[in-house]
Amino acid sequence: xxxxxxxLLGNLNMFTDERVxxxxxxxxxxxxxxxxxxxxxxxxxxxxxxxxxxxxxxxHHRYAGMIDVTAEVRxxxxxxxxxxxxxxxxxxxxxxxxxxxxxxxxxAATGLALRETSGSCPxxxxxxxxxxxxxxxxxxxxxxxxxxxxxFTTAATTAESVAAAVAELxxxxxxxxxxxxxxxxxxxxxxxRFLEDVNAALRAE
Numbered sequence: 001x002x003x004x005x006x007x008l009l010g011n012l013n014m015f016t017d018e019r020v021x022x023x024x025x026x027x028x029x030x031x032x033x034x035x036x037x038x039x040x041x042x043x044x045x046x047x048x049x050x051x052x053x054x055x056x057x058x059x060h061h062r063y064a065g066m067i068d069v070t071a072e073v074r075x076x077x078x079x080x081x082x083x084x085x086x087x088x089x090x091x092x093x094x095x096x097x098x099x100x101x102x103x104x105x106x107x108a109a110t111g112l113a114l115r116e117t118s119g120s121c122p123x124x125x126x127x128x129x130x131x132x133x134x135x136x137x138x139x140x141x142x143x144x145x146x147x148x149x150x151x152f153t154t155a156a157t158t159a160e161s162v163a164a165a166v167a168e169l170x171x172x173x174x175x176x177x178x179x180x181x182x183x184x185x186x187x188x189x190x191x192x193r194f195l196e197d198v199n200a201a202l203r204a205e
Contacts, residue, residue: 131176
Protein backbone atom coordinates (compact mmCIF):
# COMPACT_ATOMS: atom_id res chain seq x y z
CA UNK A 1 0.00 0.00 0.00
CA UNK A 2 2.85 2.39 0.78
CA UNK A 3 4.13 1.85 -2.77
CA UNK A 4 0.70 2.51 -4.21
CA UNK A 5 0.18 -1.10 -5.24
CA UNK A 6 -3.28 -2.54 -4.43
CA UNK A 7 -2.98 -5.51 -2.11
CA LEU A 8 -5.34 -7.97 -0.44
CA LEU A 9 -4.30 -10.19 2.41
CA GLY A 10 -5.48 -13.77 2.65
CA ASN A 11 -4.31 -17.00 4.22
CA LEU A 12 -3.07 -19.40 1.54
CA ASN A 13 -4.42 -22.44 3.38
CA MET A 14 -8.01 -21.69 2.38
CA PHE A 15 -7.21 -22.73 -1.19
CA THR A 16 -6.17 -26.29 -0.26
CA ASP A 17 -8.20 -28.66 -2.42
CA GLU A 18 -10.73 -30.64 -0.37
CA ARG A 19 -11.45 -32.77 -3.46
CA VAL A 20 -7.98 -34.30 -3.05
CA UNK A 21 -7.31 -33.97 0.67
CA UNK A 22 -10.14 -35.85 2.36
CA UNK A 23 -10.57 -38.91 4.60
CA UNK A 24 -13.04 -40.74 2.38
CA UNK A 25 -10.49 -43.26 1.11
CA UNK A 26 -9.48 -46.82 2.08
CA UNK A 27 -6.23 -45.72 3.71
CA UNK A 28 -8.20 -43.96 6.46
CA UNK A 29 -9.45 -47.34 7.70
CA UNK A 30 -6.03 -48.49 8.92
CA UNK A 31 -3.83 -46.44 11.20
CA UNK A 32 -0.14 -47.20 10.70
CA UNK A 33 1.46 -44.13 12.30
CA UNK A 34 1.10 -42.18 15.52
CA UNK A 35 2.11 -39.04 13.63
CA UNK A 36 3.18 -37.81 10.22
CA UNK A 37 5.34 -34.83 9.38
CA UNK A 38 5.63 -33.39 5.88
CA UNK A 39 8.53 -30.95 5.82
CA UNK A 40 11.91 -30.26 4.23
CA UNK A 41 14.93 -31.78 5.96
CA UNK A 42 16.02 -28.48 7.44
CA UNK A 43 17.27 -27.58 10.91
CA UNK A 44 14.53 -24.96 11.27
CA UNK A 45 11.83 -27.64 10.94
CA UNK A 46 12.65 -28.96 14.45
CA UNK A 47 12.24 -32.56 13.32
CA UNK A 48 14.31 -33.69 16.30
CA UNK A 49 11.25 -32.94 18.45
CA UNK A 50 9.58 -36.03 16.96
CA UNK A 51 12.17 -38.44 18.35
CA UNK A 52 9.97 -39.58 21.24
CA UNK A 53 7.04 -40.67 19.06
CA UNK A 54 6.90 -44.48 18.70
CA UNK A 55 5.75 -44.56 15.06
CA UNK A 56 6.29 -41.44 12.98
CA UNK A 57 6.29 -41.06 9.21
CA UNK A 58 8.37 -38.37 7.50
CA UNK A 59 7.58 -36.98 4.05
CA HIS A 60 10.73 -35.09 3.21
CA HIS A 61 12.49 -33.08 0.55
CA ARG A 62 15.32 -30.61 0.12
CA TYR A 63 15.55 -27.39 -1.82
CA ALA A 64 18.59 -26.30 -3.81
CA GLY A 65 21.00 -24.46 -1.56
CA MET A 66 19.78 -26.05 1.67
CA ILE A 67 22.34 -27.43 4.09
CA ASP A 68 22.13 -31.21 3.87
CA VAL A 69 21.26 -32.48 7.35
CA THR A 70 19.79 -35.77 6.14
CA ALA A 71 22.27 -37.95 8.04
CA GLU A 72 21.77 -36.03 11.26
CA VAL A 73 17.97 -36.15 11.04
CA ARG A 74 17.98 -39.88 10.31
CA UNK A 75 20.30 -40.52 13.24
CA UNK A 76 18.02 -38.64 15.64
CA UNK A 77 14.82 -40.16 14.21
CA UNK A 78 16.07 -43.72 14.20
CA UNK A 79 12.54 -45.14 14.62
CA UNK A 80 10.96 -43.02 11.88
CA UNK A 81 9.80 -44.24 8.49
CA UNK A 82 10.91 -41.96 5.67
CA UNK A 83 7.95 -42.51 3.41
CA UNK A 84 9.24 -41.08 0.15
CA UNK A 85 12.78 -42.40 0.17
CA UNK A 86 14.19 -43.18 -3.27
CA UNK A 87 17.76 -44.45 -2.77
CA UNK A 88 18.37 -44.93 -6.49
CA UNK A 89 17.60 -41.29 -7.30
CA UNK A 90 20.39 -38.71 -7.02
CA UNK A 91 18.48 -36.62 -4.48
CA UNK A 92 17.44 -39.68 -2.46
CA UNK A 93 13.71 -38.97 -2.46
CA UNK A 94 10.71 -38.55 -4.73
CA UNK A 95 7.88 -36.03 -4.63
CA UNK A 96 4.63 -37.92 -3.95
CA UNK A 97 1.46 -36.98 -5.77
CA UNK A 98 -1.16 -35.15 -3.73
CA UNK A 99 -3.26 -38.31 -3.77
CA UNK A 100 -0.42 -40.39 -2.36
CA UNK A 101 0.36 -37.75 0.27
CA UNK A 102 -3.31 -37.65 1.30
CA UNK A 103 -3.31 -41.42 1.65
CA UNK A 104 -0.32 -41.30 3.98
CA UNK A 105 -1.84 -38.50 6.05
CA UNK A 106 -5.00 -40.56 6.49
CA UNK A 107 -2.96 -43.38 8.04
CA ALA A 108 -1.62 -41.14 10.82
CA ALA A 109 -3.31 -40.35 14.11
CA THR A 110 -1.87 -36.82 14.13
CA GLY A 111 -0.02 -34.38 11.89
CA LEU A 112 3.06 -32.50 13.07
CA ALA A 113 3.97 -28.86 12.42
CA LEU A 114 7.05 -28.19 14.53
CA ARG A 115 8.69 -25.17 12.94
CA GLU A 116 8.59 -22.00 15.05
CA THR A 117 8.83 -19.53 12.18
CA SER A 118 6.96 -20.23 8.96
CA GLY A 119 4.31 -18.91 6.64
CA SER A 120 0.76 -20.23 6.63
CA CYS A 121 2.09 -23.83 6.58
CA PRO A 122 -0.30 -25.33 4.02
CA UNK A 123 0.47 -28.84 5.21
CA UNK A 124 -1.64 -28.17 8.30
CA UNK A 125 -4.60 -27.56 5.98
CA UNK A 126 -3.84 -30.86 4.24
CA UNK A 127 -3.76 -32.63 7.59
CA UNK A 128 -7.09 -31.17 8.71
CA UNK A 129 -8.90 -31.83 5.45
CA UNK A 130 -7.76 -35.45 5.72
CA UNK A 131 -9.32 -35.52 9.17
CA UNK A 132 -5.96 -35.67 10.94
CA UNK A 133 -5.66 -33.40 14.00
CA UNK A 134 -2.57 -31.21 14.35
CA UNK A 135 0.19 -31.02 16.92
CA UNK A 136 1.86 -27.63 16.64
CA UNK A 137 4.27 -25.49 18.64
CA UNK A 138 4.20 -21.77 19.36
CA UNK A 139 4.98 -20.03 16.08
CA UNK A 140 4.77 -16.89 14.00
CA UNK A 141 3.69 -16.69 10.38
CA UNK A 142 -0.02 -17.50 10.17
CA UNK A 143 -0.16 -21.23 10.83
CA UNK A 144 -2.63 -20.87 13.69
CA UNK A 145 -5.23 -18.95 11.69
CA UNK A 146 -7.38 -21.98 10.86
CA UNK A 147 -6.56 -24.14 13.88
CA UNK A 148 -9.63 -24.70 16.05
CA UNK A 149 -10.28 -26.77 19.15
CA UNK A 150 -10.60 -29.68 19.59
CA UNK A 151 -8.73 -30.40 16.36
CA PHE A 152 -5.26 -29.32 17.46
CA THR A 153 -2.99 -28.99 20.46
CA THR A 154 0.11 -26.93 21.12
CA ALA A 155 3.18 -28.60 22.56
CA ALA A 156 6.28 -27.08 24.12
CA THR A 157 9.46 -27.35 22.08
CA THR A 158 10.73 -30.50 23.76
CA ALA A 159 10.58 -34.05 22.48
CA GLU A 160 8.79 -35.14 25.65
CA SER A 161 6.05 -32.52 25.24
CA VAL A 162 5.53 -33.33 21.56
CA ALA A 163 5.26 -37.06 22.26
CA ALA A 164 2.77 -36.40 25.07
CA ALA A 165 0.74 -34.08 22.83
CA VAL A 166 0.57 -36.73 20.11
CA ALA A 167 -0.66 -39.32 22.59
CA GLU A 168 -3.23 -36.96 24.11
CA LEU A 169 -4.57 -35.81 20.76
CA UNK A 170 -4.80 -39.37 19.45
CA UNK A 171 -6.66 -40.39 22.59
CA UNK A 172 -9.43 -37.90 21.75
CA UNK A 173 -10.52 -40.33 19.00
CA UNK A 174 -11.88 -37.49 16.90
CA UNK A 175 -13.98 -38.25 13.84
CA UNK A 176 -12.02 -37.75 10.62
CA UNK A 177 -15.15 -36.78 8.73
CA UNK A 178 -16.04 -34.23 11.43
CA UNK A 179 -12.60 -32.60 11.21
CA UNK A 180 -12.79 -32.58 7.42
CA UNK A 181 -16.25 -31.02 7.30
CA UNK A 182 -15.47 -28.38 9.94
CA UNK A 183 -12.29 -27.39 8.11
CA UNK A 184 -14.00 -27.31 4.73
CA UNK A 185 -16.69 -25.00 6.11
CA UNK A 186 -14.01 -22.60 7.37
CA UNK A 187 -12.23 -22.60 4.02
CA UNK A 188 -15.42 -22.11 1.98
CA UNK A 189 -16.37 -19.13 4.16
CA UNK A 190 -12.84 -17.68 3.93
CA UNK A 191 -12.83 -18.03 0.14
CA UNK A 192 -16.18 -16.23 -0.06
CA ARG A 193 -14.89 -13.35 2.08
CA PHE A 194 -11.73 -13.11 -0.01
CA LEU A 195 -13.76 -13.05 -3.23
CA GLU A 196 -15.93 -10.28 -1.81
CA ASP A 197 -12.78 -8.27 -1.07
CA VAL A 198 -11.48 -8.88 -4.60
CA ASN A 199 -14.76 -7.77 -6.16
CA ALA A 200 -14.90 -4.70 -3.92
CA ALA A 201 -11.36 -3.76 -4.96
CA LEU A 202 -12.25 -4.16 -8.64
CA ARG A 203 -15.33 -2.01 -8.26
CA ALA A 204 -13.25 0.70 -6.59
CA GLU A 205 -10.84 1.00 -9.50
